[in-house]
Amino acid sequence: MFAARASGLVKLLGLCLTAGVLLAAMVFPFVGGLGLASNRAADTVDQTSGDLAKGELPLVTTIQDMNGEPIAYLYDQYRVPLESQQISDTMKAAILAIEDKRFYDHQGVDWQGIARAAAKAGVDGGATQGASTLTQQYVKNYMAFVLGADNEQAAWEKATEATIGRKMREARVALQLEQQMTKEEILTGYLNIVPLGNQTYGVGAAAKAYFKTTADKLTVPQAALLAAIANRPSSLNPGAAPEKALERRNVVIDKMRENGAFGTDQAEAEKKAEEYKAAPLGVVEDLQILPKGCVGAGDGPIYGFFCSYLLDYLRQAGITNKELQRGGLTIKTTLDPKATRAAKQSAEQQVPKTQDGISNVMSVVEPGKDKHRVRALVASRDYGNKAELGQVARPVPAEVLPFGPGSVNKVFTAAAALEKNITGIDRSIDVPAVYYSRVYPNGGAPWKVENAGKYGEKMTLTQALAQSPNTGFVILQEQTGLHSVVDMAYRLGMRETLQGVNRAGEPLKSDKSNGPSQGDWTKQNNAGSYTLGPGATSVLELANVAATIVSSGTWCPPSPVEKVLDRYGKEMPLKEARCEQAVEPDLANSLAQGMSQDTTGSGTAATAASASGWNRPAIGKTGTTEEHKSVAFMAATPQYAGAVMTYADGNRPEVICANPIRFCPGSSQGVFGGQVAAPTWFNAMKVIHEGLPVAPLPPAAARYR
Incomplete structure (x- = not known):
């Protein structure tokens, strides 16, 4: 016992010396030169106190739709920042009663408390335990949950380590802080x-989560519970340990009474305290925690694909993960809830969300010459982590998928041929029933190409785009040059598809060790099948191609964001690709006229258009891959562009058949783009266009006819 007391006296002397050093440092800044702290350490302390005075805490980022309605939230710490007047006096009284009843009497460090803690060290050796003022706890929490937010556990251990050095740093920051901020601040x-458990930080979030109320309306029992679990949310979790939480809450109520929170009349104060202690915990059964991330926020199963694409886009545009998760940003997006719901309903109508191994995805883009706004990204499947329910947590409508769009690629061949004046939209092209290509050999032998239907020997380019003969476009690609066709596809919008992934649709590594890109591979291997669309593709990029065509050839990146505001409402710069004239307006407008017959007459999408009641001018092109494992439809009006792809998304893709949609291995009656993808587009777009005037397609230029 004597040795323990002696040790305590030594520690008491050390703490007294610390106190003197700290006081001297505040009055005589040059004391730092005595070797007790380096200039670097002093600068760190100054920086910390300055940051604390600013009060920049990790905040919740809000993602809004085009109408300003929240659709998702991002955060590391769920916090609702409040001004002093937004917090009840009851809450303030509760926290001061249990944590620092002398708060208004000290200047940041409680020397009496330090002395008591040092004396206590003579008994249990705990010289660095206790004696922390609320100001010091503010510093400690800031070190752990703001500066150390990337690794809170490690930061908390460092911020609470039982060393004299840590106490000295904490105390000095607290002393400086009291000179820069008022007590109320x-x-x-x-x-x-302060952490209050269940992902909540601060009384604003905790009041909502535990009691479904606001901090200015907290009752005594509610405020006492929050004060009770402050800094001890794990061991005093009111859900997991209600008895311990209740016991600690009642201790806080007693401390409030002792501190005069219930008046000066002792009998009346004791009566009130007993009434408050008799109250139940009152925590709501379903904690009101703000939904977090793309899975759980808003209409997650519907909006999640857009949200996921948005976050990828923002990271590439220069917004960091830290800014997204902690910056309190307001992200104003291009998401159209009406378009999204219509597209989702239509996608599911054609392919049920639980359909084994088959998915139906749709992207909608609004054309324009200054921006191509992404209005909807949906799938027949829900967005989420429950694979057993058919959910998927990737932005599949925006990803490059390992399946082809089929004959949709014939559009690129037509565009390149028009640009080289090899043909015009009203000029005839050869359409033999069978064609043997010697330009694109198959294992040394001529490549045999056949049509899927019966056609005349010749037809105009417009008719060919509507009826989709294979031989005519292979011949046209030979005449135009494969490189020109691939380059045209890139210019019109297939940029990630051609240069961002390899032949298998896998993202290229930074060193391109898994390359070459799909576009380079196609050129290097003289892959004449490109015009028939067997390779990986992005449904969003297909939609954007359609948007480029009806925007008179203006390509813009498909953008999901209007602007990003920081916590102060200031717009943040984004690194977005600039719009560019991909092809001259006359060419684009003429191509649009050339694509205008797919939805009418004998066009491959005409049946789907008629069944939906579609009666607007539109460009369109269906596509079906040779093995019928994927089909697509790309189309647009001057107001909206979109693309749909139905594909085998399971581990064992097979031939897909329609009516009803299903796998049909070995069948020769596989699905076509006009049977599933086109109906999805028309049924969705009919709703999306409601209330809009009928807009004509631009006229073709004489030189491209």
């Missing part, structure tokens, strides 16, 4: 930062 800052 410090108290408010603490109540905004």
Whole structure:
């Protein structure tokens, strides 16, 4: 016992010396030169106190749709920052009663408390335990949950390590802080930062989560519970340990009474305290935690694909993960809830969300010469992590998928041929029933190409785009040059598809060790099948191609964001690709006229258009891969562009058949783009276009006819 007391006296002397050093440092800044702290350490302390005075805490980022309605939230710490007047006096009284009843009497460090803690060290050796003021706790929480937010556990251990050095740093910051902030500001800052369990930080979030109320309306029992679990949310979780939480809450109520929170009449104060202690915990059964991320927020199963694409886009545009998760940003997006719901309903109508191994995805883009706004990204499947329910947590409508769009690629051949004046939209092209290509050999022998239907020997380019003969476009690609066709596809919008992935649709590594890109591979291997669309593709990029064509040849990146505001409402710069004239307007407008017959007459999408009641001018092109494992439809009006792809998304893709949609291995009656993808487009777009005037397609230029 004597040795313990002697040790305690030594520690007491050390703490007294610390106190003197700290006081001297505040009055005589040059004391730092005595070797007790380096200039670097002093600068760190100054920086910390300055940051604390600013009060920049990790905040919730809100993602909004085009109408300003929240659709998702991002955060590391669920926090609702409050001003002092937004926090009840009851809450303030509760936290001061249990944590620092002398808060208004000290200047950041409680020397009496330090002395008591040092004396206690003579008994149990705990010289560095206790004696922390609310100001010091504010500093400690800031070190752990703001500066150390990337690794809170490690930061908390460092911020609470039982060393004299840590106490000295904490105390010095606290002393400086009291010179820079008022007591009310410090108290408010603490109540905004303190962890209160169940992902909540600060009393604003905790009041909503536990009691479905606001911090200015907290009752005594509610405020006492929050004060009870402050900094001890794990061991005093009211859900997991209600008895311990209740016991601690009642201790807080007693401390409030002792501190005069219930008046000066002792009998009346005791009566009130007993009434408060008799109240139940009152925590709501379903904690009101703000949904987090793309899976759980808003209409997650519907909006999640857009949200996921948005986050990838913003990261590439220069917004960091830290800014997204902690910056309190307001992200104003291009998402159209009406278009999204219509597209989702239509996609599911054609392919049920639980359909084994088959998915139906759709992307909608609004054309324009200054921006191509992404209005909807949906799939027949829900967005989510429950694979057993058919959910998927990737932005599949925007990804490059390992399946082809089929004959949709014939559009690129037509565009390149028009640009080289090899043909015009009203000029005839050869359409033999069978064609043997010697330009694109197959194992040394001529490549045999056949049509899927019966056609005349010749037809105009417009008729060919509507009826889709294979031989005519292979011949046209030979005449135009494969490189020109691939380059045209890139220019019109297939950029990630051709240069961002390899032949298998896998993203290219930074060193391109898994390359070459799909576009380079196609050129290097003289892959004449490109015009028939067997390779990986992006449904979003297909939609954007259609948008480029009806925007008179203006390509813009498909953008999901209007602007990003920081926590102060200031717009943040984004690194987005600039719009460019991909092809001259006359060419684009003429191509649009050439694609205008697919939805009418004998066009491959005409049946689907008629069944939906579609009666607007539109460009369109269906596509079906040779093995019928994927089909597509790309189309647009001057107001909206979109693309749909139905594909085998399971581990064992097979031939897909329609009516009903299913796998049919070995069948010769596989599905076509006009049977599933086109109906999805028309049924969705009919709703999306409601209330809009009928807009004509631009006229073709004489030189491209």
